[in-house]
Every structure is written in C-alpha cells, then in structure tokens.
Amino acid sequence: MRHKRCLVILVVSVLVLAASLVGHAYPQRPITLVCPYGVGGGTDIVARVLARHMEESLGVPVVVENKVGAGGAVGFSYTAQANPDGYNIVLVALPIVTLPVFQDVKITHNDLRPIGLVNGDAAAIIVRANSPWQTLEDLIEAGHSRQLRIGTTSPGAAWWIGAQILKQQTGIQGVDIPYAAGAAPMLTALAGGEIEVATCSAAEATSMLESGEVRILAVMSEERLPFFPDIPTCKEEGYDVTFSTWRGIMAPKDTPDDIAAVLEEAVKEAAHTEAFRKFLYDNKYGFEYLNPKEFKDFMDAQFAIFTEIKEDL
Amino acid sequence: MKVQSDLLFTAISTLVLGIVISFHASKMPWSCSGIPGPAVFPLIIGVALILLSVANIVLSLTGRSASPGKTSAKERFKALWIIGVSVAYFLLLKPIGFVVLTPIYVICLIAGLIDWVTVRQEKVGAKVVVEMILLGGAVTAAVFLVFAKVFLVSLP
Amino acid sequence: MYYLQILVTITVGVLAGIFVGSIPGLTATMAIALLVPMTFYMEAVNAISLLLAIYVGAMFGGSISAILLGIPGTPAATATRIDGFPMSKQGRAGEAINIAAMASFVGGMVSLIILFSVARPLARFSLNFQSPEYFALAITGLTLCISLSSKNVTKGLVTAFLGLFLATIGLDELVSVERFTFGRLDLFDGLPFIPAMIGFFGFAELLVQAEQIMEQRRVAQKVTSVLPTWNDFKAILGTSIRGGLIGTMVGAIPGTGGNIAAFLSYDITRRLAEDEEKDKFGEGHPQGVAAAESGNNGVTGGAIIPLVTFGIPGDSVTAVLLGSLLIHGLRPGKSLFEQQSSLVNLIFAGMLISNILMLFGGIFLSRFYAKILSLKDQYLLPIIAVLSIVGAYSIRSSLFDVGLMLACGVIGYLLTKTGYSTVPLVLGIILGPTAEMNFRRALLVSGGSLTIFFTRPISLVLLVIAIIFLTSSIIQQSKNSARQRKMRNQAGMAG
Structure with a gap:
C-alpha cells in the first residue's frame, strides 16, 4: 500500500516537474529577428527598437539580422524556410503582399505565420516647399492640364503603388520618375526640383519636413495624422484615396502554437510599451496594432486590393 | 610572328561573351516610355566587347600584344x-x-x-x-x- | 570626467574602425550597424561620437589591407590599392601606410574645416545635383579607365566593358526587368560588390602569387625607419589638400561615397603630374596613395553635411548614422543646429579628435601591420584565402557570394595572367549603374531630349571636363606609343 502511494507521488511530481520544464523551455537562447531591409532604414530602426522592448518580456536577447535583397523577398524567404522553433522571426512590411502581385516573386504572406502587426504609416503627398500648390486641389488642377513629374521608388515598390493610386483616383496625369534606392534620393530629387510631387510616409520625410525643404499637401489615411493635425486627409478633400505601408512580425509557417503564443504576447506587450509608442510618435511612425487573426485578415484584404489595382493598370 | 596562344584564348573568350551579351540584350525591351530601355546599355557593351575582342585577337595573332612572362x-x-x-x-x-x-x-x-x-x-x-x-x-x-x-x- | 569618457569612447572607436576597415569583408557599415543597439544605452553625444570615430578610422583602415594584401579592406580603398600595393611589393609597405595615414588625416581635416564653415551653402548647392549631374560625374570617373590602361588600351577597355556588363546584372532600376539574373534571387539586386572585389583583387592576386612562390624570397620590408618626417608630410600635403577638397565635395553629394572621391582625386593628381612622373603612377607612386586616401577621408566630413542640414545621408555609413540619430531623438535639420548647438559642437570636436587619433594610431600601427608581410608565403597565402572566403560570406551571410568570389578570383587570375588589368573592371562595376540609370532617368525627366545634359550648368561643366580628360588621355596615349615605337626603332638600329 505504502509503496503504491510513494509511486503515485513520485510519478505525479515527475509529471509536474516535466510540465513546468516544458512551460519554461522557450525561449532559452537568443532569438533572431530578420530585417529584410537595409541597416539604418525605416524598417531596420523599427525592428531594432521593437527588439529591445521584446527582450524585456522574453528574457533573452533578440538580435536583428539584416538579410537584404529583392525588395524584401530575400528576408521573407529566409524566414519562411527557417527552423520553426521560435528562434527565427521576421519583421515583414507591405511588400510581402505587393511583391507577389507586381513582381514575379514566389513568396506570399501565406508562407509565414502572423504574430502581430506593429506599425502603419500612411502615405503623404509631398511637394517642394516653394512649389505653387497650397492644397491638394491645386495640385490636381495642375495635373489635369499637364503632365507632372511624379517621383516613385522602383516599380512595384510601396511608393510607386502610392503614386499609381494617386493618379488613378484623382486623374492626375504624370510621368513616373523612379528612384530605386528608396525614398531618400526621391525626396532629394524633390527638393532639388527634378520631380514635382512624391508620395511616401511622413516618417521618411521627417528631416526634410523639419528643415523646411518640403511640405505635405494631404495624407492618404482615414483620419488626420496625430503629428500633423493641420494637414487634411485626401478624403476630406473629396478624394477617396487611402494607402499606407505597414510592418508586422511573422514566424515560419509551422511554428508550434504554444511557442507562437509566447511570441504573440511578447510582441503585443512590446508594441504597447510607453517607450515604443513614444519612439514611433517622435519619429512620425504611425502606431497600429493587430493581433494575429486580425493581421492575417488584413493581409488577405490588402492582397485582394492590390490584385485589383494591378488589373486596373 | 608568333601566335600568343594564351592571349588568344582570353580574347576569344571575351568575344564569345560579347556575342552572348548582345544576344540576350536583343531580347529585352528596347524602349520604355520614350526612353532607352534595359536593352540599350548591354547591347552597347556587347558590341564594344565584340569589336575590342577582334582587335585583341588580331594583335595576339600577330604577336604584337604586350604580355607578361610565361609560367612553367x-x-x-x-x-x-x-x-x-x-x-x-x-x-x-x-x-x-x-x-x-x-x-x-x-x-x-x-x-x-x-x-x-x-x-x-x-x-x-x-x-x-x-x-x-x-x-x-x-x-x-x-x-x-x-x-x-x-x-x-x-x-x- | 564627462569629457574623458567621450575621449575614451572616441579612442576605442577610431582603433576599432581602423581594425574593421583593415579586414576585407568587414565594413564600416557593418561595425556601425552592430553598435547601433549598444548605443541606445549611451548618451547621444557618446553614441554619435563613437559612430563617427569608427567611420573616420575605417576609411583609413581600408587602405591597410589594400596596401599589404592588395585587397581593399573597404570599397573606398580601391583607388589606394593602385599604387599602394605595388609599393608594398617593393618593400615600402610601411611608408605607404604612413602616407595613407597622413593623407587621410589631411583629407579629414579639410572636410571638417569645410563642414564648420560652409556647410549650409554647400548643402544647398548639392541639391542641384540631379540625374544629369550624376551621369556626368560618373562619365568623368569612367574616363579614368582609359588613362589607367595607358599601357594597353584595347585590353583596358575590354575589362572596363566587362565591368560595365557585370554592373547591368540585376533588376533594371527603372523598368523592373530582370537582366542576366537567370532567375537567381541572389542576383536580383545586382552583383554583390564586395565579394566580387575580393575575388578580382584578393583571390586573383593570391593565385598569381602562388605561382611565384618558388622564386626568391619576397622583398624585405623596410620596417626599421618607419616614422615619417616633416619632409614626408610636406611632400604629400598639396595632393592631400586637393584630395580632401574633392572628397568633401563628393561626400556632400548624396549617394556618392569614398569610392568615387578617391578615384577622382587620384585621376586629377595624376593628370597634374609631370609627364615623366605620370608613368610611375600605378607602379608605386606615393602621391597616388596620398591622393586616394585624402579623397576617401575627405568624404567623412562631406557626407555629414547633407546629413545634418537636410537629413539626407551622403553615403551608406551616414545612412546608418541617420538611423542612430533618429533613435536618439535627434532630428537633423534647422532644429538640430539651433536647439542643440552645443551638441553639434561637441560632435565636431569629436571628429577633430578622431582624425588626430587616426593619424597617430595609423603611423603607430603601420610597423606592426607591415610585419605581417614577413610571414612566409606558404603561410600568408592560406590566411588570405580564408579571409577572402569568410569576408565574401559575411556581407550577406551567403554561400552564393563565396562561390561568386571564387569565380571572380579565377577570372581575375586568367585576366591578369594574360595582361589584362582588373582595375578598370572594378571601376566599371562601381560607376556603371550610376552612369546608366541616371542617363535614362534624366531622359525621363527631359521627356527624351538630350539637351538636358547641356543646358544644366553643372552637368555641362562636368561633361566638358570629361571630354578634356578623354582627349588628354588620347594625346598621352599617342605620345606614349610614338615614344615606344621610337625606342623599338632605335633598338632595332643598334642591334
């Protein structure tokens, strides 16, 4: 009798111990957060700041590794093929739904598992400070009477799509002038007069806005941006134009549910910390958060929107 | 008039490369939205390589090409x-x-x-x-x- | 105490920068990127001074392996290799590194002086650089290919065009059409420059030297009297100031970096030299090293100009620096100068100290570095081989890049053995995309009209300079071949 009870106690304690070990098994080593874009760029900075805040709740280092190439596809593919053990995650951005539509890239958002959306930046319509247009309407009027020089990033990239949407919805006629190296050279060209208008996020234009070289005519979002309360949205001006780029964390498709849950919680916490939100606000990145299910639905919807836009082009 | 064979080899290789480049380039769009397209520069390069390679071939056949020493x-x-x-x-x-x-x-x-x-x-x-x-x-x-x-x- | 802490940070930064710069495959951008998260925990002044110190150190550091091993440690040191490497083959490695240190110092100081004084007007001027000007600048740089291959024009041009071809690999910037990628995602963004450079310069040279192992011992390095004298300094001062000016201006133009500055400085210095001296360039002329190094360090101050006035990065390192500024809540532009002027002053002072430390550090380290070359070839070459492989791998953690490096190495070896120089090739790779894309984009802007290149003043001036360079090279070339023919005739008559 006694032996049997001892045995039961022993078995139960072993089971409890095992259960507690399993519970604490993850994470035990540093986690790699892949950033599919270059060091120092918008996504890279967001990744690094987010990583720092994720470390607080995960208890292990979160190391950002840049895997640049093919507009982000290299980084996305790398993580999609990585070990689904919770130690490999990636900060994806809008291109994960636009690359398969506009370029011939094979990877889609369905090849990864959503963990959480952490940021959204609406596009802003930007002109040179000393340009003759004060409102969106002025610009559109000009764009109806002649071809404008519109700056874009490489065909298929976010701000190129923004320019196409702008033209589609407002009837502006223009010549696309692409700058493949990103928003920075595009804005420099704007300041120098080579192009007359460009769309990109407020975050990317921050320094030129503050130095007074450029100004925003309108923003392509649902509501006015918190850091520019005086700038109207396109909707207010009468044009149903919205477009934003966004960033979110994803993991390899087969990452187990319990590990994903830990990640989801960590990302949610990190994204909602005071410090992270302040960082976003100060640098004019938009704060958005979507949980995994909402994130997936959002990406599906985006994919559909862009497929439609492509067909209309 | 000695034929410098290793130089000839390189020159012929560049010639072949020039032909290959020109071939691939001809399949690319020539003009896009009014400006030279992706085909133009590679084609110029390909043709230039062909011409220069021919010159080098001639030079090496007539032994006039400058060349570093032989190796054992x-x-x-x-x-x-x-x-x-x-x-x-x-x-x-x-x-x-x-x-x-x-x-x-x-x-x-x-x-x-x-x-x-x-x-x-x-x-x-x-x-x-x-x-x-x-x-x-x-x-x-x-x-x-x-x-x-x-x-x-x-x-x- | 506060200032002491910054001083220590800067010292560490400069030494780390020199070290990182001197290893091919480790770039200043990588080092800075790595440290950015660490700088979160530092105060803004410390963080930024550290990053700038690394930047300054690395620009010089790249010359060390360019001189010793023939592999530029950073892309900006490519021009340094042209004369630096031959100098080390002649046993003058220590001297070359010293010149590099001094020239880098002068270049950096010139750029700082300009940064202090005329930053805003210069920044404003740099906004005039648009697509036509970038094209004209690239063309001017490309004329260097002709002058570099004065010994053998047809071969030099072949490698230049080869380089231009390699530059077309990848997604066409303007039209999203894949060119010569054969479906490989790794080539989407073009040929990865650093692995290719390591292959063409490092591995290829390795193979060539392996063949000569049987021959007599490598020339002994003069490491004894390696401290430079005031006369040595004076000798390169003029060239270095000129290089610094060129570097600063090129650095202030967004999107151009140490590479172009170094080559332009080198080319101009060469053209200004006496006729007899001209031939010595490419075979170990100290002025060549000085010109290149002052050019690339001149970029350090120059690139900061658009950064702090407009928030536009002048090159890839300042792009990371911009990110770091933003993370610390410092936003470039008028506000930075007006509200944070004491911070800005401290940063300038930091760069000043960085340059001074780099000078002393460089000279001090030169004798140690030069000693590396006294290793026996059969040990040195395998070390270089491993470094080449790991270096090529590290840029994108990509095995493909290693294979690419090896392929470039074999091709470079074949080219060198048959008398083709790889320098125009690398120049073609660097300048090709700038030339092509900006040419086509300028035409987009002008609606297809070529006059845009001639109606814009800066573009016109640059193109005229390019034509002058071209014609002077052609004249030089015919003078050379006339001289050679005369010598051959005389030898024929004597024999």
Whole structure:
C-alpha cells in the first residue's frame, strides 16, 4: 500500500516537474529577428527598437539580422524556410503582399505565420516647399492640364503603388520618375526640383519636413495624422484615396502554437510599451496594432486590393 | 610572328561573351516610355566587347600584344591546387561546417604550396607539419572569434 | 570626467574602425550597424561620437589591407590599392601606410574645416545635383579607365566593358526587368560588390602569387625607419589638400561615397603630374596613395553635411548614422543646429579628435601591420584565402557570394595572367549603374531630349571636363606609343 502511494507521488511530481520544464523551455537562447531591409532604414530602426522592448518580456536577447535583397523577398524567404522553433522571426512590411502581385516573386504572406502587426504609416503627398500648390486641389488642377513629374521608388515598390493610386483616383496625369534606392534620393530629387510631387510616409520625410525643404499637401489615411493635425486627409478633400505601408512580425509557417503564443504576447506587450509608442510618435511612425487573426485578415484584404489595382493598370 | 596562344584564348573568350551579351540584350525591351530601355546599355557593351575582342585577337595573332612572362607547369600547379582545394571547401562548407573544415583547408593549402624537396633536404619535416596544424587551428580560431563572436556573422 | 569618457569612447572607436576597415569583408557599415543597439544605452553625444570615430578610422583602415594584401579592406580603398600595393611589393609597405595615414588625416581635416564653415551653402548647392549631374560625374570617373590602361588600351577597355556588363546584372532600376539574373534571387539586386572585389583583387592576386612562390624570397620590408618626417608630410600635403577638397565635395553629394572621391582625386593628381612622373603612377607612386586616401577621408566630413542640414545621408555609413540619430531623438535639420548647438559642437570636436587619433594610431600601427608581410608565403597565402572566403560570406551571410568570389578570383587570375588589368573592371562595376540609370532617368525627366545634359550648368561643366580628360588621355596615349615605337626603332638600329 505504502509503496503504491510513494509511486503515485513520485510519478505525479515527475509529471509536474516535466510540465513546468516544458512551460519554461522557450525561449532559452537568443532569438533572431530578420530585417529584410537595409541597416539604418525605416524598417531596420523599427525592428531594432521593437527588439529591445521584446527582450524585456522574453528574457533573452533578440538580435536583428539584416538579410537584404529583392525588395524584401530575400528576408521573407529566409524566414519562411527557417527552423520553426521560435528562434527565427521576421519583421515583414507591405511588400510581402505587393511583391507577389507586381513582381514575379514566389513568396506570399501565406508562407509565414502572423504574430502581430506593429506599425502603419500612411502615405503623404509631398511637394517642394516653394512649389505653387497650397492644397491638394491645386495640385490636381495642375495635373489635369499637364503632365507632372511624379517621383516613385522602383516599380512595384510601396511608393510607386502610392503614386499609381494617386493618379488613378484623382486623374492626375504624370510621368513616373523612379528612384530605386528608396525614398531618400526621391525626396532629394524633390527638393532639388527634378520631380514635382512624391508620395511616401511622413516618417521618411521627417528631416526634410523639419528643415523646411518640403511640405505635405494631404495624407492618404482615414483620419488626420496625430503629428500633423493641420494637414487634411485626401478624403476630406473629396478624394477617396487611402494607402499606407505597414510592418508586422511573422514566424515560419509551422511554428508550434504554444511557442507562437509566447511570441504573440511578447510582441503585443512590446508594441504597447510607453517607450515604443513614444519612439514611433517622435519619429512620425504611425502606431497600429493587430493581433494575429486580425493581421492575417488584413493581409488577405490588402492582397485582394492590390490584385485589383494591378488589373486596373 | 608568333601566335600568343594564351592571349588568344582570353580574347576569344571575351568575344564569345560579347556575342552572348548582345544576344540576350536583343531580347529585352528596347524602349520604355520614350526612353532607352534595359536593352540599350548591354547591347552597347556587347558590341564594344565584340569589336575590342577582334582587335585583341588580331594583335595576339600577330604577336604584337604586350604580355607578361610565361609560367612553367610546376608554377601553374600551385595556382590550380589552390583553386581546386578552394572549390572543394566551398562545396563542403555547408555540410561540414566552418569550424571543422577550415583547419583542414588551411593545412591542405599549405601542403600544396610548400617546397617539399627543400623540406626533405633540410630535414625539417616534423617542424613544418606542426606549424601547419598550428596555423590551421589559429587561423580558424581567430577568424571565428572576430567574425562570429564579435560581429555576429552566423558562419556555417 | 564627462569629457574623458567621450575621449575614451572616441579612442576605442577610431582603433576599432581602423581594425574593421583593415579586414576585407568587414565594413564600416557593418561595425556601425552592430553598435547601433549598444548605443541606445549611451548618451547621444557618446553614441554619435563613437559612430563617427569608427567611420573616420575605417576609411583609413581600408587602405591597410589594400596596401599589404592588395585587397581593399573597404570599397573606398580601391583607388589606394593602385599604387599602394605595388609599393608594398617593393618593400615600402610601411611608408605607404604612413602616407595613407597622413593623407587621410589631411583629407579629414579639410572636410571638417569645410563642414564648420560652409556647410549650409554647400548643402544647398548639392541639391542641384540631379540625374544629369550624376551621369556626368560618373562619365568623368569612367574616363579614368582609359588613362589607367595607358599601357594597353584595347585590353583596358575590354575589362572596363566587362565591368560595365557585370554592373547591368540585376533588376533594371527603372523598368523592373530582370537582366542576366537567370532567375537567381541572389542576383536580383545586382552583383554583390564586395565579394566580387575580393575575388578580382584578393583571390586573383593570391593565385598569381602562388605561382611565384618558388622564386626568391619576397622583398624585405623596410620596417626599421618607419616614422615619417616633416619632409614626408610636406611632400604629400598639396595632393592631400586637393584630395580632401574633392572628397568633401563628393561626400556632400548624396549617394556618392569614398569610392568615387578617391578615384577622382587620384585621376586629377595624376593628370597634374609631370609627364615623366605620370608613368610611375600605378607602379608605386606615393602621391597616388596620398591622393586616394585624402579623397576617401575627405568624404567623412562631406557626407555629414547633407546629413545634418537636410537629413539626407551622403553615403551608406551616414545612412546608418541617420538611423542612430533618429533613435536618439535627434532630428537633423534647422532644429538640430539651433536647439542643440552645443551638441553639434561637441560632435565636431569629436571628429577633430578622431582624425588626430587616426593619424597617430595609423603611423603607430603601420610597423606592426607591415610585419605581417614577413610571414612566409606558404603561410600568408592560406590566411588570405580564408579571409577572402569568410569576408565574401559575411556581407550577406551567403554561400552564393563565396562561390561568386571564387569565380571572380579565377577570372581575375586568367585576366591578369594574360595582361589584362582588373582595375578598370572594378571601376566599371562601381560607376556603371550610376552612369546608366541616371542617363535614362534624366531622359525621363527631359521627356527624351538630350539637351538636358547641356543646358544644366553643372552637368555641362562636368561633361566638358570629361571630354578634356578623354582627349588628354588620347594625346598621352599617342605620345606614349610614338615614344615606344621610337625606342623599338632605335633598338632595332643598334642591334
């Protein structure tokens, strides 16, 4: 009798111990957060700041590794093929739904598992400070009477799509002038007069806005941006134009549910910390958060929107 | 009028390359939205290569091309050895891994470069072998430390 | 105490920068990127001074392996290799590194002086650089290919065009059409420059030297009297100031970096030299090293100009620096100068100190570095081989890049053995995309009209300079071949 009870106690304690070990098994080593874009760029900075805040709740280092190439596809593919053990995650951005539509890239958002959306930046319509247009309407009027020089990033990239949407919805006629190296050279060209208008996020234009070289005519979002309360949205001006780029964390498709849950919680916490939100606000990145299910639905919807836009082009 | 065969070889290679480039370029769009398209520059390059290669072929056939000295087979072997071992290293790196493969690589390279005849003459074989192994280990360790540990490059 | 802490940070930064710069495959951008998260925990002044110190150190550091091993440690040191490497082959490695240190110092100081004084007007001027000007600048740089291959024009042009071809690999910037990628994602963004450079310069040279192992011992390095004298300094001062000016201006133009500055400085210095001296360039002329190094360090101050006035990065390192500024809540532009002027002053002072430390550090380290070359070839070459492989790998953690490096190495070896120089090739790779894309984009802007290149003043001036360079090279070339023919005739008559 006694032996049997001892045995039961022993078995139960072993089971409890095992259960507690399993519970604490993850994470035990540093986690790699892949950033599919270059060091120092918008996504890279967001990744690094987010990583720092994720470390607080995960208890292990979160190391950002840049895997640049093919507009982000290299980084996305790398993580999609990585070990689904919770130690490999990636900060994806809008291109994960636009690359398969506009370029011939094979990877889609369905090849990864959503963990959480952490940021959204609406596009802003930007002109040179000393340009003759004060409102969106002025610009559109000009764009109806002649071809404008519109700056874009490489065909298929976010701000190129923004320019196409702008033209589609407002009837502006223009010549696309692409700058493949990103928003920075595009804005420099704007300041120098080579192009007359460009769309990109407020975050990317921050320094030129503050130095007074450029100004925003309108923003392509649902509501006015918190850091520019005086700038109207396109909707207010009468044009149903919205477009934003966004960033979110994803993991390899087969990452187990319990590990994903830990990640989801960590990302949610990190994204909602005071410090992270302040960082976003100060640098004019938009704060958005979507949980995994909402994130997936959002990406599906985006994919559909862009497929439609492509067909209309 | 001696034919400089190695120069001829290079010149013909560049000629072939020029033809290949021109061929591929001709299949690309010539003009997009009113400006020269992706085909233009490669085509210019391809044609230029063809013309220059022909010039070089002529020069090498008439022995007028400036050329560095000849190398013996033994000397060339050293270079070929390095290429061969390096290709093997490249192919085996992923399966075998950096830490294990690199010392072997270093030792093989040194082995191919050493003048074994002199070594045998001076009877320093043992010393040389020890040096080889030490260097293999030291180089691997140093590179690993700097690249993998300090700069967090994830070596295979 | 506060200032002491910054001083220590800067010292560490400069030494780390020199070290990182001197290893091919480790770039200043990588080092800075790595440290950015660490700088979160530091105060803004410390963080930024550290990053700038690394930047300054690395620009010089790249010359060390360019001189010793023939592999530029950073892309900006490519021009340094042209004369630096031959100098080390002649046993003058220590001297070359010293010149590099001094020239880098002068270049950096010139750029700082300009940064202090005329930053805003210069920044404003740099906004005039648009697509036509970038094209004209690239063309001017490309004329260097002709002058570099004065010994053998047809071969030099072949390698230049080869380089231009390699530059077309990848997704066409303007039209999203894949060119010569054969479906490989790794080539989407073009040929990865650093692995290719390591291959063409490092591995290829390795193979060539392997063949000569049997021959007599390598020339002994003069490491004894390596401290430079005041006369040595004076000798390169003029060239270095000129290089610094060129570097600063090129650095202030967004999107151009140490590479172009170094080559332009080199080319101009060469053209200004006496006729007899001209031939010595490419075979170990100290002025060549000085010109290149002052050019690339001149970029350090120059690139900061658009950064702090407009928030536009002048090159890839300042792009990371911009990110770091933003993370610390410092936003470039008028506000930075007006509200944070004490911070800005401290940063300038930091760069000043960085340059001074780099000078002393460089000279001090030169004798140690030069000693590396006294290793026996059979040990040195395998070390270079491993470094080449790991270096090529590290840029994108990509095995493909290693294979690419090896392929470039074999091709470079074949080219060198048959008398083709790889320098125009690398120049073609660097300048090709700038030339092509900006040419086509300028035409987009002008609606297809070529006059845009001639109606814009800066573009016109640059194109005229390019034509002058071209014609002077052609004249030089015919003078050379006339001289050679005369010598051959004389030899024929004597024989």
